Amino acid sequence: xxxxxxxxxxxxxxxxxxxxxxxxxxxxxxxxxxxxxxxxxxxxxxxxxxxxxxxxxxxxxxxxxxxxxxxxxxxxxxxxxxxxxxxxxxxxxxxxxxxxxxxxxxxxxxxxxxxxxxxxxxxxxxxxxxxxxxxxxxxxxxxxxxxxxxxxxxxxxxxxxxxxxxxxxxxxxxxxxxxxxxxxxxxxxxxxxxxxxxxxxxxxxxxxxxxxxxxxxx
Amino acid sequence: xxxxxxxxxxxxxxxxxxxxxxxxxxxxxxxxxxxxxxxxxxxxxxxxxxxxxxxxxxxxxxxxxxxxxxxxxxxxxxxxxxxxxxxxxxxxxxxxxxxxxxxxxxxxxxxxxxxxxxxxxxxxxxxxxxxxxxxxxxxxxxxxxxxxxxxxxxxxxxxxxxxxxxxxxxxxxxxxxxxxxxxxxxxxxxxxxxxxxxxxxxxxxxxxxxxxxxxxxx
DNA sequence: GCCTGTGAACTCGTTCACAGCC
DNA sequence: GGCTGTGAACGAGTTCACAGGC
Numbered sequence: 394x395x396x397x398x399x400x401x402x403x404x405x406x407x408x409x410x411x412x413x414x415x416x417x418x419x420x421x422x423x424x425x426x427x428x429x430x431x432x433x434x435x436x437x438x439x440x441x442x443x444x445x446x447x448x449x450x451x452x453x454x455x456x457x458x459x460x461x462x463x464x465x466x467x468x469x470x471x472x473x474x475x476x477x478x479x480x481x482x483x484x485x486x487x488x489x490x491x492x493x494x495x496x497x498x499x500x501x502x503x504x505x506x507x508x509x510x511x512x513x514x515x516x517x518x519x520x521x522x523x524x525x526x527x528x529x530x531x532x533x534x535x536x537x538x539x540x541x542x543x544x545x546x547x548x549x550x551x552x553x554x555x556x557x558x559x560x561x562x563x564x565x566x567x568x569x570x571x572x573x574x575x576x577x578x579x580x581x582x583x584x585x586x587x588x589x590x591x592x593x594x595x596x597x598x599x600x601x602x603x604x605x606x607x608x609x610x611x
Numbered sequence: 612x613x614x615x616x617x618x619x620x621x622x623x624x625x626x627x628x629x630x631x632x633x634x635x636x637x638x639x640x641x642x643x644x645x646x647x648x649x650x651x652x653x654x655x656x657x658x659x660x661x662x663x664x665x666x667x668x669x670x671x672x673x674x675x676x677x678x679x680x681x682x683x684x685x686x687x688x689x690x691x692x693x694x695x696x697x698x699x700x701x702x703x704x705x706x707x708x709x710x711x712x713x714x715x716x717x718x719x720x721x722x723x724x725x726x727x728x729x730x731x732x733x734x735x736x737x738x739x740x741x742x743x744x745x746x747x748x749x750x751x752x753x754x755x756x757x758x759x760x761x762x763x764x765x766x767x768x769x770x771x772x773x774x775x776x777x778x779x780x781x782x783x784x785x786x787x788x789x790x791x792x793x794x795x796x797x798x799x800x801x802x803x804x805x806x807x808x809x810x811x812x813x814x815x816x817x818x819x820x821x822x823x824x825x826x827x828x829x
Numbered sequence: 830g831c832c833t834g835t836g837a838a839c840t841c842g843t844t845c846a847c848a849g850c851c
Numbered sequence: 852g853g854c855t856g857t858g859a860a861c862g863a864g865t866t867c868a869c870a871g872g873c
Contacts, residue, residue: 403823404841404842406843407842408815408816409812411815411819412809412811412815412816416794416811430853430855431854431855432853438796439796439798441843443843443844443845443846443857444842444843444844446854446855446856446857447842447856449855450855450856450857454856456854456856457850457851457854457855458849458850458853458854459850459851459855460853460854460855461853461854461855462855475815475819475822476819476822477815477818481814481817481818490711490713490714491712491713491716493708494708494711494713495708495709495712495810496708497708498708501810501814504811505818506814545821546814546817546818546821552717569820569821569824570817570818570820570821571817572810572813572817576634578631580657584824586816586820588813588816588817590810590813591630592713592716592719592790592808593630593634593722594627594630594631595808596699596719596764596790597626597633598626599764599789599804599806600693600699600723600764601629601692601693602787602804603699603764603787604692604693604694605694606787606802622863624863624864648831648832648833649832649833650832659865659866661868662864662865664832664834664835665834665835665864665865667834668833668834672833673833674833674834675832675833675872675873676831676832676871676872677830677831677833677872678831678832679831679833680833
């Protein structure tokens with residue numbers, strides 16, 4: 394087991410798949426499956442068995458030749474590799490519809506992630522309660538809130554033009570991981586991981602598919 | 612100009628970038644820029660100039676050698692390529708927080724996309740008004756609603772276990788493009804494009820980054 | 830001169846196929 | 852026998868570098 398990976402050495406695609414594998418293993422555990430081979434795992438969840446083995450091999454040797462993997466043991470290994478063995482606290486910046494909805498979206502709240510602040514710059518929004526029982530606070534309090542509440546992840550749900558300044562403010566406050574929903578290309582400060590989810594791009598990809606399909610409704 | 616692309620021949624990554632280029636060109640147009648070279652475009656928005664030229668070359672020759680691209684002309688070309696020259700109607704399945712928030716999220720409502728129905732299976736939700744003024748309808752009405760209202764895009768915001776049946780029902784009703792927010796691997800029916808946005812995977816990727824960073828808060 | 834469009838080179842990621850082990 | 856872990860082969864995607872055109 395060779396832990397102590399430099400973050401750059403592992404492909405983002407591999408990391409995303411580890412998260413998928415973890416989900417599959419959780420389901421298998423619920424079903425009472427104790428042991429599984431990479432081949433069977435691949436077949437059940439339509440993955441590729443060689444890829445599973447290769448992805449896991451970056452982090453150690455978790456399988457038993459001739460047998461496969463112990464479901465609960467591999468699950469625990471993935472929890473550790475993904476850093477899910479402790480709570481990660483989240484601040485949401487931008488108390489619009491999306492920000493408010495994410496507050497208590499399953500997966501955000503629950504299972505190791507906890508939203509501990511929702512911020513906005515608009516005075517008419519500050520002080521309003523969120524569905525989860527927090528109050529919207531002034532974004533200017535970011536520098537105090539992040540260290541006080543041990544926040545590690547920032548979520549940007551502001552309009553596009555605010556995304557870069559908010560990203561910089563989050564980094565300045567000590568945040569090193571950001572999930573950005575604003576439709577803007579943002580320049581990640583040094584050592585900060587930014588993952589952008591661009592709904593507009595996704596819709597336009599679907600539109601492309603519709604426009605270039607062989608056949609349309611008939 | 613060689614239009615009539617088979618959808619499979621163009622990489623998804625290229626299509627996603629076309630959407631980004633379009634956004635950049637819209638900004639340039641607002642700024643009054645009339646002509647731009649691939650190199651300048653790349654520098655302003657941190658893109659790669661060779662990649663821009665290659666992506667565009669799949670669809671035609673839009674530039675002038677020695678000069679660059681006409682901003683408004685190229686923008687219009689991208690609008691056509693992406694199929695954004697006409698309205699695309701959306702049905703949202705799953706009237707939870709996320710579904711409701713997306714109803715009137717900018718980019719969803721506005722600019723060529725229009726949410727025309729929000730559906731749920733839970734009787735306590737059916738009949739409730741959405742923020743945009745629609746009423747939540749019974750998901751069983753999907754087969755009539757899709758053709759009647761000319762819906763082309765389905766958005767899944769249900770819990771994971773409902774994702775695959777809803778996907779199949781959407782396909783059955785004639786939908787050929789689906790944006791899935793449920794944390795589930797879904798098997799796209801033939802000819803249907805499914806794009807999954809998995810927030811949990813994204814959070815876990817960020818957690819991985821936090822766990823394997825060289826330094827932590829100090 | 831400058832810039833596009835594009836083959837060629839290269840890099841990165843996936844899949845194959847098998848040696849080594851249970 | 853079966854399965855993992857892994858080098859080697861392959862393929863997709865990116866970047867280079869230049870020929871051709873303005």
